[in-house]
Amino acid sequence: MPSKATSKVDTLVQLAGQGPVRPRDLDKAGIPRSYLARLCERGVFERVDRGLYRLADSPATELSSTAEVAKRVPHVIVCLLSALQIHELTTESPHAVWVLIDRHARVPRLNYPVLEIIYASGAARTHGVETRTIEGVEVNVTTPAKTVADCFRFRRHVGLDVAIAALKGCLRTRKATVSEILEAARADRIYSFIRPYLEAIV
16 A cells, blocks of 8 residues: 555646646645655756746646746736747747736746746737646637737837738638737727738738
C-alpha cells in the first residue's frame, strides 16, 4: 500500500501534468508546500519564476509562456501578436507575451516570461474577449476580430504590415466576418481607419 507521502507526490505530479503550478494550488489539494521544494531538489520539478513551478521534463510548447502568464496574472487579456499566435494567424513567435490590461490596473511584475503591456479602458478593453484552455490553464484572449482591430489600433507597436496580414488571414480562414471586425473596430474607435482596408480586400 502506498504511503501518504507517495500518494501526495503522485497527486502533485498529476496536478502539474495539467499545467504550471502555484503554491496556492497545493493548498487546495491539501498538500504541504514543502513538497515543492523537495521535488525541486530531486529534479522532478523546476522553478520557472517566483511562485511558479512545472515538471522538469514537461515539453515546452510555443504557448507555454502564455499559459504561465495567465496562471500568474489571471486578469490580463492576451492580445496582439500573442493572440495572433493562439488563433494561428501568424507563423511568427513573439519575443514576449502581449497582454492587455485596464489603465488603472496594477502593472504585473514578472521576471519571466517577458511581457509587452498594452493599456485600454471601456469597450476597447472588454469587447471581444474569449477564454481558451492552454496547457491546462484558462487564458483570456481577444477574439480573432478584436485581435485584428487591435493590430490596427496599435499599429505603431506591431506594424501596419502585420495588421494588414492579420486582416487578410482572418478573412481568408473565416475566423471572423467583416461585420465582426467592424464591430470590434467600433469598440476600438478605429472604424473609419480600418474600413478602407476592408473595402480594398473584400
